[in-house]
Amino acid sequence: MIVASRAGHAALALAALAVALMPLWASGYHVQLASTALVAAMFALSLQLLVGAAGMVSLGHAAFFGIGAYAVHLLPAGLSILFTLPASALLAAAAALPVGALSLRTRGFFFLMTTLAFGQMLFFLFHDTPLGGGKDGVFVSRPALEAFGFAFEVPRRSRPTVLLLLNLGVLAAMYAGLAALMGTLFGHALRGIRENEDRMRALGYDTRRVKLAAFVLAGALAGVAGHMSAMTEAFVNPELLGWHRSAEGLLMILLGGLGALHGPILGAAAFVGLGEAATLLTERRRLVEGLVILAVVLVLPRGLAGLRLGLLRRREPAPVAAAAAEP
């Protein structure tokens, strides 16, 4: 998986700036839509740690997103975001640990099906029991923007703006953290596992433990995304945990590009934008979405991040001519 070059990061930073300034040039509706896209991007980015970095395709990832969202409902109302956000991440990680430990006994297709099964179990836990307020969902009170005794009261009118900036900040932090992580030994080991797990084991890597660490971290980040979703929408329902959500995350990754860390961000923006455009055109929104995604996957095998205009990709090391390097 490629981390964008300096020029690519500059382009991403410009895009972030444009989003941050949206309240000045876009309608309130579009500001809220941007928040939705930012949350979707967080979720897809957390899934990219599994799919793009380690080659583990999960259909149960939304369960951790949902748990992060429901944590906001389950925790007492009025707590500071400084407490609820880590709590959401921790709860999601705590759920991801046993699920990962069991699912990672399998690989490939069986891993996909095992994560699907665990994801649906967690879905039904919230759907069929009174734990989370039942199958119709429940309104939640937003965590307070409060730090070290200093409370930040948000008037109703400027709430979309504040939420937009908050979501943008969380997404940026998540991206920066993951970009740094890809350069560590942990990131390199994940890359090695995606390419050739058996070889990594023969080199002395306990690959299952490395993969479990990635699974739990991805779960925690999905929990963060879920927390921001609950905070943005002030509403949670069991659908947040459903496998459709996981599949949507995978679609965003596919749309944006499997091979690039920033792919899911582009993909999420495109996916939300596409849904919006399709609604304007027709009532058959899903049909349009499906056709466009199909076309993108066929025409751009590397996704939107593959449309790089020479900017977004770090230059690959120049291949040395094999003959010249012969000893």
Place this chain on the structure above:
Amino acid sequence: MNPAALEAVGLTRRFGGLTAVSDVSLRLSVGELHAVIGPNGAGKSTLVNLLSGELRPSAGSVRLGGADATGWPPWRLAQGGVGRSFQRTNVLRGMTVFENARLAAQSRAFGLSRWLRAAAAEAGPIAGARAALARVGLSEAEGAVAGTLSHGQLRLLEIAMALATAPTVLLLDEPLAGMGPEEGERLAALLKALSRDHALLLIEHDMDVVFAVADTLTVMVDGQVLERGPPDRIRASAAVREAYLGHEV
């Protein structure tokens, strides 16, 4: 004789009704190049996979440095000092030669802080990776993406990756397969040199190379040890001639 670095005691592996390896015992010690030869299907690769933990034995045991290591997973044996190469080239093709070797050298990292440090910032593994590449003669190609290497270079990278983990035992499964005569000769000299400070197990089909470099030979036929001894004795053995070597030796 040196104490055994890695030892097989009565190793047996069955696949359903087929016994691929049957009651094989073997000692590998540092300073000795131990070659295993035998016709295709004799169980040589299965033996390597049993010694490296890729397969679990149906019976018998593996002893590493005198302690029982039977049933250990590959990564644990590797951590214990067993390095191996694969019969079919098995490297990380999307990474550069240097990154392959560095990842191999970094496999000995312990502790969260090392795992979260930038991979490119660690001097120890980088030096280890460079040394391993230099030893096999791949320094020139260290910037090349592994997938673009020639077949012979890939075979060398296989060995460099095993070397970069600083092993005591080297299990090399047909390292010369598909190499040209000149490359093969150079590699044979390298194997001989490596055997001075490693316990080296060599599976090889090229009899000229085997008889030139091996200190001890084990001949396997149908999963069993047919004969064992120094090259001269194996060459002279009537049983080996009959079963395997034919009249060419």
